[in-house]
Amino acid sequence: MARRPLPRILSNGSAQIARSRELARTAADSATDVLHPLITVTRGLRRLAAAGGRKWAATPKDRRGPLLFLVASVILVVALVPYGPLLAAITLMAAAAWSGRQEVSSEPTGPDEAQIQRLQSLYDALVPYFSVAEDPAPLYAHGGDWEKAFPTHDFDDDGRVSRLLIRYPAYFTDGEAQSRARIEQLLHAKSGRGREYHFEWDEEGNELTVTVLPPLPTDIAAQRFVTSPGETVLGFTDPADVQRTLPLTYGEQQRDVPPVVWRTGIRSTEPHLLIAGNPGSGTTTLVRSIALQALQYGDVVIVEGGGTGEYACLTGRAGVLAVESGLAGALASLEWAANETERRLISANRARQAGHPAPDDTKNPLWILLDRPSALGHFAAADGRNDPQALLQVPLRHGRAAGVTVVIAEQFEDLEAVSEAVQQHTRARVVLGPASAVQLEAVLGAPPHTTPTREVPPGRGYARLGAGPVLRLQVPATPDPYDDATSETQRRAVLDLLPERTTPPAADPIPAEAAVAEG
Numbered sequence: 001m002a003r004r005p006l007p008r009i010l011s012n013g014s015a016q017i018a019r020s021r022e023l024a025r026t027a028a029d030s031a032t033d034v035l036h037p038l039i040t041v042t043r044g045l046r047r048l049a050a051a052g053g054r055k056w057a058a059t060p061k062d063r064r065g066p067l068l069f070l071v072a073s074v075i076l077v078v079a080l081v082p083y084g085p086l087l088a089a090i091t092l093m094a095a096a097a098w099s100g101r102q103e104v105s106s107e108p109t110g111p112d113e114a115q116i117q118r119l120q121s122l123y124d125a126l127v128p129y130f131s132v133a134e135d136p137a138p139l140y141a142h143g144g145d146w147e148k149a150f151p152t153h154d155f156d157d158d159g160r161v162s163r164l165l166i167r168y169p170a171y172f173t174d175g176e177a178q179s180r181a182r183i184e185q186l187l188h189a190k191s192g193r194g195r196e197y198h199f200e201w202d203e204e205g206n207e208l209t210v211t212v213l214p215p216l217p218t219d220i221a222a223q224r225f226v227t228s229p230g231e232t233v234l235g236f237t238d239p240a241d242v243q244r245t246l247p248l249t250y251g252e253q254q255r256d257v258p259p260v261v262w263r264t265g266i267r268s269t270e271p272h273l274l275i276a277g278n279p280g281s282g283t284t285t286l287v288r289s290i291a292l293q294a295l296q297y298g299d300v301v302i303v304e305g306g307g308t309g310e311y312a313c314l315t316g317r318a319g320v321l322a323v324e325s326g327l328a329g330a331l332a333s334l335e336w337a338a339n340e341t342e343r344r345l346i347s348a349n350r351a352r353q354a355g356h357p358a359p360d361d362t363k364n365p366l367w368i369l370l371d372r373p374s375a376l377g378h379f380a381a382a383d384g385r386n387d388p389q390a391l392l393q394v395p396l397r398h399g400r401a402a403g404v405t406v407v408i409a410e411q412f413e414d415l416e417a418v419s420e421a422v423q424q425h426t427r428a429r430v431v432l433g434p435a436s437a438v439q440l441e442a443v444l445g446a447p448p449h450t451t452p453t454r455e456v457p458p459g460r461g462y463a464r465l466g467a468g469p470v471l472r473l474q475v476p477a478t479p480d481p482y483d484d485a486t487s488e489t490q491r492r493a494v495l496d497l498l499p500e501r502t503t504p505p506a507a508d509p510i511p512a513e514a515a516v517a518e519g
Helices: 013-058 061-080 084-099 113-126 177-191 283-294 327-353 373-383 388-402 412-417 420-425 437-444 488-497 512-518
Strands: 152-155 161-167 196-202 207-213 231-236 246-250 253-257 259-263 273-277 299-304 320-324 366-371 404-411 428-432 460-465 471-474
Touching (some): 013 084, 113 152, 113 161, 113 177, 161 177, 177 196, 231 283, 273 412, 283 299, 283 366, 283 404, 283 488, 299 327, 327 366, 327 373, 327 404, 366 388, 373 388, 373 404, 373 412, 388 404, 388 420, 404 420, 428 437, 437 460
Parallel strands (some): 273 404, 299 320, 299 366, 366 404
Antiparallel strands (some): 152 161, 161 207, 196 207, 246 253
């Protein structure tokens, strides 16, 4: 049986289809060329509309009414001006055409030669730690390629690594603290000293993310923080570590900054605080900042062991029960605080047994602030008296139920003189100033996830609340307003926070400059 020939439409259909595709492509290119101005203007209008929507969403609700009135007034004026609508339409089209243009990026797509050399140096330095002889396909090898080990990398303006994702083999002992510490020290040295690095270990994915942390703001002055009763702002930290921000005032500007908030009171799990640091690190500044915040809702007893008069500005103020720097006054004040704690406990217990709420005189918070109590301990030992820290056992053990909070600031060299009761009951810890990894872990109970730097500004350190993570901390600037070295702006900020005086000003030794500033 003879085979019938295929129809013509099937035999030469492929050529016709190819010709049709070519015609369609040519028509599409021609249409794109013709309609390119319209496409550009449409894209620009869409971008302008999106920008206007974002501006409207960012405008506070109390300002939207005046903004609408202003826009309506402008539209009315344009409509009444001769040729106003035409000029407005031309201006809008020109702005849309300018906004809708496609900008060609001139940035390089990869690292330059210097950056490649830096990455290769990091790779070669990690080879002894991330490779073994038994590995048949090592990720790290001498003369190997760094691109598989470092899939993501960013550099700063100086050409140094600012963020780096490192992959390592599964047999690396990333669960051991010593192994991690060796890698972190190596990366800190090879990536550039003088910066603070954050290390995030992903044990499940065998990845290490190294990020250079920006410096914390040091220009935050003392001010009224938006907090609830029982909340104290110790300082400020990185935005990724906390889920809260506080509105702060910078002169005439205002911005939101993530705080480190310490919660005290009957439901607090860390009702007492221990601050450690070297001289000049900002421990006294933090105690002064806590005192100014505590005076909003309670009373304060201050014991200064250094005898330098750092808290003279609080003497005779409302809510300040005592400011003692001598041994006799400190012992008397701490003994009264211990008796007051017992009285509050007994009074509240009797009220509960009778079915009544706690009396009002037991609800007012009482703060006991001690700066360098070890110095007074040396004087007490020489005089044959008891250590003032022995009087803190009752406030430390029962202070949470009685509304009593204890804050102790001590220097590193005198931490051994801190009593066992203080070490046991101060579950909130702060370390300020330069400190080694051993000192940080000894005070905080855990090492930080960053590399401490040797030179830090005053008030810079770390904080840990209970069993939480170790956070970077920058204490707000709260200097002594009676110090001649204090700037006028910071002096005025502290003086504005001080309560009213309850004793005549002549009773306090105030320098003339501070008296003029306060007036």
